[in-house]
Amino acid sequence: MDNRYRYSGSYRRPPRPANGLRKAKIAVATASALTLLLTWFGWTQLQQINSGLTTADVIESGTSTESPADGSEDILLVGMDSRTDAQGNSLSPELLAQLHAGGDDGESNTDTMILVHIPNGGSRATAISIPRDSYVDIAGGHGTHKINSAFAWGKNAVMGSLRQQGMSGAQLEVQSNQEGAKTAIRTVQDLTGVTVDHYAQINLAGFYDITQAIGGVQVCLKAAVDDDFSGAHFQAGEQSVSGAAALAFVRQRHGLPKGDLDRIHRQQAFMAGMARKVLSAGTLTDTGKLAALADAVKKSVVLDQGWDLVGFAQQLRGLTGGSTQFTTIPVENMSYETPHDGDAVKVDPFKVRDFVRGLTATTTTQAPPAITVDVLNGAGVPGLAGRAMDQLVTKGYGRGDTGNTAARSTTLVTYGTGGEADARKVAADLGGGIDVSQEPSLAGGHVEVYLGSDYRGPGAQGWAAGGSLMLNGAAVRAAPTTSSDAPITADGVTCVN
Incomplete structure (x- = not known):
C-alpha cells in the first residue's frame, strides 16, 4: 500500500493532474494534427494535397472505398524499393547514389508493409508491421514466396499485355504498378483476414523529401552503427535524421x-517519431513546413482512388502520439530455408489472423458499458495509461479519461458509493492483486485507476508474454513479446538497435 495517501484509516484520493484531465485533453487536442483544420492555411494545404495527388484504381470491386459498417478504417502502407517517382518517371542517378539505392535489378519489391487499423472515432491507431521476407501464398496463383515480391508478381504478370497495347515509358510503369498494388493488397488481406479500405504507397525519394520537409525526425539508437551498404553511420543516443540519413x-x-526484426523496430520507431513530429504544433503552425510537406506528398505518394484526405483528417481529430501504437505480426522462424527463395521468415497464417483479430476486433454490443473507467499514469512509463485503457475497452469497459498523475509506487482502483464490486472487477481484469478504495465523489458506474510503478497488467511491457485478451467472449492469445520488443508508441522516443 502507498502510505502517502493514507488518511484516518482510509485512502485519501490521489491528486488529479495539475489542471484537470479535461483541460489536459483540450491542450492535447489543440496540439493535435487536426489543429491545422482550424486555420485557413492548413485547410487550403490539405485541399491542395487532395487535388494534386497521384491516385490508382487499386481497391477492387467487392471492397468498398467507403467506411465499413463499424466505422473503422484499415489502411495498407507500402514503402517501395523503386527507382521511379509516383508518376512513373525514373529517379536521377545522382539522387539514387545519394540514397545508397544500389543497382536496379528490374524488380519492384516492397521494402515495407504496414497495416494501420483506426477504429471508429479515430482517437487511436494500431500499426501492424509485416516482415518483408514473410513466406506466404501470393494472391493470383503465383505460388508461395516472400511477401515483398507480391507487388512484382502482379506487375510482371501484366507487362506483356500492356506492351502489346502500345504502352511504354511512364505510362507502362504506372499501369503495371497498379496491378502490382492489387496483388500486394490481396496477399495482405489473405494473410491477415482484414479487408483493406485504403492504400498508400511511397517510394525512396518520397522518404527523402518528406523527412526534409518536416525538419527531420527524432530517433534513438542503443549503440553506434557504421554500415556502408545502407549508408547508415550514426552515433548512439538520441538524434535527428532527415533526407538520405533517414x-x-x-x-x-x-x-x-x-x-529484419531490428529493421522493423527501426521503421516503427521512425514512424512513431514522424507521427509525433507531424502531430506537434511546431510543424502544424509552420507555413513553410506545411507547404513543403504538401509538395513532397504530391510528388512521391500514390493513394487509392476515392480516398478523401480532408474527410479522413476530420475523422482523426482525437489522435495523439500516445494513442498511436506499433507492433509486428507473430513469426515462427526468422531463418526459414525455402525451396527457391533462399532464407525467409516463416509465419503461421492462422496465428497471424488471430493476432490481427485481437488488435482490430470491434465489440458488437449495442448497450452502453455498465462501467466507465478513467486511467491515470503515475508509473512514469510513457503511453502506459493509453495502452491499459485500450485493453480495458476490449473487455467491454467504457472509455473514460486518460492522463498523468503524481508518481506513485502502487496501483490503486477507486470507486464511488456502491461501486466496490465494479472496482474489484476492474482490478481483477488488470491482473489482480490491486488495492481498491472508496472515493465518495465518484459517480455510480465510474471507476478510476491510478497506475503505479508496480503495474504489470495489460498494456505494460512484457504483459502479452503470459496474457490473453477476451474479445467477444473468446480468448485471443497475443504474440510473444519481451521488454525489448514491446509495442512502440509515438509517445516519447524509443531507443532501438
Whole structure:
C-alpha cells in the first residue's frame, strides 16, 4: 500500500493532474494534427494535397472505398524499393547514389508493409508491421514466396499485355504498378483476414523529401552503427535524421543483432517519431513546413482512388502520439530455408489472423458499458495509461479519461458509493492483486485507476508474454513479446538497435 495517501484509516484520493484531465485533453487536442483544420492555411494545404495527388484504381470491386459498417478504417502502407517517382518517371542517378539505392535489378519489391487499423472515432491507431521476407501464398496463383515480391508478381504478370497495347515509358510503369498494388493488397488481406479500405504507397525519394520537409525526425539508437551498404553511420543516443540519413536509418539490414526484426523496430520507431513530429504544433503552425510537406506528398505518394484526405483528417481529430501504437505480426522462424527463395521468415497464417483479430476486433454490443473507467499514469512509463485503457475497452469497459498523475509506487482502483464490486472487477481484469478504495465523489458506474510503478497488467511491457485478451467472449492469445520488443508508441522516443 502507498502510505502517502493514507488518511484516518482510509485512502485519501490521489491528486488529479495539475489542471484537470479535461483541460489536459483540450491542450492535447489543440496540439493535435487536426489543429491545422482550424486555420485557413492548413485547410487550403490539405485541399491542395487532395487535388494534386497521384491516385490508382487499386481497391477492387467487392471492397468498398467507403467506411465499413463499424466505422473503422484499415489502411495498407507500402514503402517501395523503386527507382521511379509516383508518376512513373525514373529517379536521377545522382539522387539514387545519394540514397545508397544500389543497382536496379528490374524488380519492384516492397521494402515495407504496414497495416494501420483506426477504429471508429479515430482517437487511436494500431500499426501492424509485416516482415518483408514473410513466406506466404501470393494472391493470383503465383505460388508461395516472400511477401515483398507480391507487388512484382502482379506487375510482371501484366507487362506483356500492356506492351502489346502500345504502352511504354511512364505510362507502362504506372499501369503495371497498379496491378502490382492489387496483388500486394490481396496477399495482405489473405494473410491477415482484414479487408483493406485504403492504400498508400511511397517510394525512396518520397522518404527523402518528406523527412526534409518536416525538419527531420527524432530517433534513438542503443549503440553506434557504421554500415556502408545502407549508408547508415550514426552515433548512439538520441538524434535527428532527415533526407538520405533517414532512409539509411530505416533500410539498414546488415550488422543488426536481430536482423529484419531490428529493421522493423527501426521503421516503427521512425514512424512513431514522424507521427509525433507531424502531430506537434511546431510543424502544424509552420507555413513553410506545411507547404513543403504538401509538395513532397504530391510528388512521391500514390493513394487509392476515392480516398478523401480532408474527410479522413476530420475523422482523426482525437489522435495523439500516445494513442498511436506499433507492433509486428507473430513469426515462427526468422531463418526459414525455402525451396527457391533462399532464407525467409516463416509465419503461421492462422496465428497471424488471430493476432490481427485481437488488435482490430470491434465489440458488437449495442448497450452502453455498465462501467466507465478513467486511467491515470503515475508509473512514469510513457503511453502506459493509453495502452491499459485500450485493453480495458476490449473487455467491454467504457472509455473514460486518460492522463498523468503524481508518481506513485502502487496501483490503486477507486470507486464511488456502491461501486466496490465494479472496482474489484476492474482490478481483477488488470491482473489482480490491486488495492481498491472508496472515493465518495465518484459517480455510480465510474471507476478510476491510478497506475503505479508496480503495474504489470495489460498494456505494460512484457504483459502479452503470459496474457490473453477476451474479445467477444473468446480468448485471443497475443504474440510473444519481451521488454525489448514491446509495442512502440509515438509517445516519447524509443531507443532501438
